[in-house]
Structure formats: C-alpha cells, structure tokens
Amino acid sequence: MEKEESPNYTFLVGTYPENPSQGICKLYFSPGSNILEVSLLKDSISNPSFILANKANNRAFSVEEVASEQGGNVVMFEMGTSFQTLSSDPTFGDHPCYLALSPDEKWLVVGNYSGGNFSLFSISPDSLTHIQTVSHSGESVNKARQESAHVHSTVFSPDGSYLMVMDLGTDKVYQYQFDPLNDSPLSLTQEIEMTPGDGPRHGVFSPSGNEFAILQELSGFVNIYSFDDGKMVLRQRESIVDENFTGEHGAAEIRYSPDGQNIYTSNRGDDNSIAVFRRDSNGNFKRIQIVESGGIKPRNFIVTSDGKYLLSAHETSNDIVVFERNPESGELLQTDLKTEVNSPVYLFEISGN
Template identity: 55%
Template sequence: MTTTPITYSFLVGTYTDNESQGLNQLDFTPSENKLEVRTIFPGIQNPSFVVANSEGDKVFTLEEIDTVPGGNVVSLGRSLKDQTLSKLSELPSFGDHPCYLALSPNEEFLTVANYSGGSFSAYKVGENAGLTHLQTIQHEGSSINQSRQSSPHVHSTVFSPDGKFLLVSDLGTDQVYVYDFDQNASEPLTLNNTYKVTPGDGPRHLVFSNDGSEVFVVEEMTAVLSVFDFKDGELTPKQRISLIADNYEGKVGAAEVRLSPDGTNIYVSNRGDANSLSVFAKKDDGNYLLIQQTTSGGSIPRNFNLTADGKYLLSANQASNDIVVFERDVETGKLTQTSWKVEINKPVYLFRLGD
C-alpha cells in the first residue's frame, strides 16, 4: 500500500516591482524534497495580504496603494482542480495603504485595515464572493513618536473566535480598540472600549488563543509581546515580554505573532537588525516564557506561518527575497533551520491552505 506524500500549500502575498509579479502559491513536499513557488495571479499591485475561505475556493487580497478613495480589496475565485485564480470583484478599501484582511468566523464578512489612512472598512461577502461595503471607521489621535505616530495607523483587524468582537490594533495611537460586531446590523461595528498600551509601543498584529480567553499582541516599535486576558470584550494585561536581550543594540521592528496549531507555543518575528524568530512556551502557572531566539534565515522576516500539523515553520524574509523552512519540535516548540529555501520577490505574507 502506497501513501500519498503530504504537500503543504500556502498563498504568498508580495510587494511587486512589475506586471509579471503578484500573488503566489508555495507547495512544500518534504518527503520528496520539493519546495516550489509560482505566480498564480500576476498584474496586481502589492498584494501584501491574502486570506481564503475554509473551502479554499474563494480568496481575498488587497492592493496596498494610495489612490482616491484608497487602495483596493479584491475577491478571487480559486479552482480546486488546477489551483488557478480569477477575479470576481474589486472595491476600494476607503483608505490609503490597506495592509490587513480578516474573514469573520462564519466567513460572511470581511474587514480591511488601512495603515496610512488610519481607518478600517467592513464588507458583506455575498454569493460568488461579491463584496458589499458596509462601513468605514476613521480613527483619530497620535502618540509620542512624532516620526511614526503623528496620526492613526490601523495595522490589523482580528475577529474573536466567537465572532462577537473585532479587535483593531492602531500603531499610530498606541491603542487596541475593541468593537462589538453585530452581523444583523446595517453597520455592524460599534466601539465597546479601548486599551492604551505603553506609549511608543506601536501595536501591530494580534492573535487570540484557541479558546478566545487570551490575546497576544506584538508591539512593533519596542519589540515586545504583550499578553492579555480577554473576557466579555475587556482586555486585562497579564504579561509584557521583551523580544530582545537587555544588552541588545540595534534597530527593531517586531512584525508577526502566531500561535502553534496545538496552542502550546507563541512565535514572534523581529525585523530591524535582529532578523529573529522568538519562541514562547506556557508554564504551569499560566504565564509565558521565552525559550528560544533564532535567526529567521534571512533579512526582514515580515511574516511567517506554521504547517497545520505543527511540524514546520516557514519564514518569509522580505529583504532577502526568500522563504526559509524550519523544523519544529512538536514537544518543545523549538525551531531548527533546514536547508529548504526558495527565492521569491519580496514575500510579506503566508496564508495556510487546507485548514
């Protein structure tokens, strides 16, 4: 009896320099020593973020550009047979430089964060992935770093696992906003409360624990992982853990935070001069401990993701134009860099297919 080799597939968002570049698909088959990437939707500008529905036949991406009335949100059909993409709809993001997308847990709504615009928008996902614009919310304010925080910069929009809340990280105002989400309302989002992080932190991305009781926020400008308890829409600070050593000298730029599929480890990337991946484990007392720091295998690890079985982590290194594979010890969570690496122009996001 022969078994079919396991192939892990990811959609890859990139920054583009010409019309031949765009969205890509990466396929990784360890048992056959194969790591391949190909462009599956060229001609789109800076599709720096990409998500798909659970079936894998609908894909949503964006064009991270600044035009009137903003960048664009694009929905695509994906053939499960030959894995090709075709455009279904396109709408403005209603804010400059869209940089993050999120599908609601029921996959009926889509949100987009506009970094330069300091706003975010919500859409209804209709039949054939057609999008209807529902609402755009503009943030106001600033924080202490005048070169980076003179205005709002919405960097991520993340639904709670139960779909009742949308958490919005704003690097420019140093706040995480908690919005109530009512899918039956014509404008589904209403501000519940805000949490002010340490001034100068610059909250970027966040992720929920699998049960929704904890939230992990990566602070871009101070290279810190902030851990919160989350209950009834309220964030309660629990831990603040640095990604860098006390004697570290150099630039930082913390980027992505992800949870291992089994929920036992947290992973965070740090750009700047560090170019590192940090691994955290949960202790018996419920707190988290930094257990490893390792190189990302390249330069500017803007994004990374894990395979669904937790056996591998793939690091997308924007400045060195490559994606590097690490083996993950499923018992400890620690990473070991492998020899697998593939070249690709400015990879900045990895979305895991097949979940």
C-alpha cells in the same frame, strides 16, 4: 507497522511586485520529497501584500496596498486553475495592509494603514458590498511613525462577537462589538492603551480563544491578555529580544502554535530573528529561544496547521526558509530548504491539503 506518510502543504503568498509579471504566488512544500517551490497565480496586481482564503478554498481575498482618491483596493478571486478576479472594490482608506474574515465567513474587514481607518464588507458569492468605514484619530510619542492613526491589523474574536483593531499610530487597541443585525454592525466598546511608543502591530487569539496577544512593532514587546467575553486583563509583557539588544526594533508577526503552548514572533529590525515563547505549568509564557530567521527582514512567517514546521518569509532577501518545530518544546531548527520569491510578505496556508 506502516510508516506515517509525510503531509504536503500549499500556501498563498502575498508579495510586493517589482513589475507586472509578478504578483500573488502559490508555495508548495513537500517535506517527504524535499520540495519547496513557488509558482505564479496572478500577475498585474498592485502590491498584494496580504491574502487569505475561505475554508472551502473556493474564494481568496487580497489587498492592493496603494493610495488613491478612494483608498486602496480589496480584490476577490475564484480559486481554481485560472484564479479569476470576481470583484475589485475601493477600501476607502490608503494602503490597506490587513484582512480579517468573520468566523462565519459572511463578512470581511480591511485595515487601511495610511488611512487610519478600516472598512467592513459583506460577502456574496461573486461580489463584496461595502457596509461601514470606521476612522481613528490621534497620535503618540514617536513623531516619525506615530504622527497620526495607522490601523495595522483587525482580528475577529473566535465567536465573532468582537473585532480587535491594532492602531500603531495612536498606541491603542480598539475593541468593537460586532452585531450583523445592525445597520452599522461595528460599535466601539473600549480603547486599551499601550505603553507610549509601543506601536501595536498585530494581534492574535489563542486557539482556545481565552487569550489575546499583541505584538508591539516599535518597542519589541508582546502583551498577553486574558480574554473573557470582551473583558481583557494584562497578564504578561515580554521582550522578543535579548536584554543586551541595542538595535532598532521591527517586530512584524506573531502566531500561536496550534496547541496553544507556544507563541512565536519575528523581528525584522536589526535582529532578523524569531523568538519562541513556551507556556509553563502556571500558564505563563517564558522566552526559551531566539533563532536567526534565515534571511533579511522576516516580515511574515507561518506555523503549519499540524505544528510540524515554521516557514519564514523574508521581504529583503527575497526568500522563504523552512524550520522544523520540536513538538514537545516548540523550539525551532532551520532546515536546508529555501526557495526564492520576489519580496514575500505574507503566507496563508490553504486548508485541506
């Protein structure tokens, strides 16, 4: 019987560069060869803190998380040996921090944190066209962080009919219907209020599409909703830290496992941890593990597409650490694989590796 060949993985890495010689990186991970190495793809780019690619691996998109008269920028690249810049466009809001591709990959949404708004672009092979910008207004109870609207993430539903927008500043999640045939494709359908002081940061759909989980940055909770054609019902609200935790929360990323049986969250506050939740026989999630993330300030992590590994990126300790994932329970075990990279803040797995 032949031994199963260990897969290799490739990731795009978003960073906060300290000088023009740094920028967007590529991470190569070969478990079989015990290799974890980083190489530079694009230098001289300002704060490419969020990056993703299309399924064909021929186009990549990155924010430039800056502020200017027209806001930050969204940049499109041709993926190849040169990683050539094809276009750079203003986002019409300061400090863009999140990108969402529509399921048909014809549309791109950029969330602008300081701008408190988000912008929709149509995608052509060599350019982006601005279609619509939607602004939020309001505030909430945390005067240091919630003095105004702060759009932190934008997520398309799996069928592309809805766009979910997490606004940390207003303590609301906004649901927009998306109709590409309209001149203004995005229209507000409902505002879902969070607990005051939650600070909704990132949201994620389950692989089946019938659940939507929201990570609250400021309170350290996960809200889990059922999702049925836009109708959301709160099912659970779970803490990502132990009950005796007294430090500052800094919840950062949330992911489902590919099989939908686990939810993972990171806390970059005073805890530097990753929490693991497991679905029980009733379909509810229970926290089963909290592990040290292996570095300082785990702003982002990713579960590999086959569910075998979790890689944690640490903004402050400047490294990426590999965990093995138990396929039965979803529990994590840190390996000795670690690589240095300047201020890694987002990981995106390139498909087809």
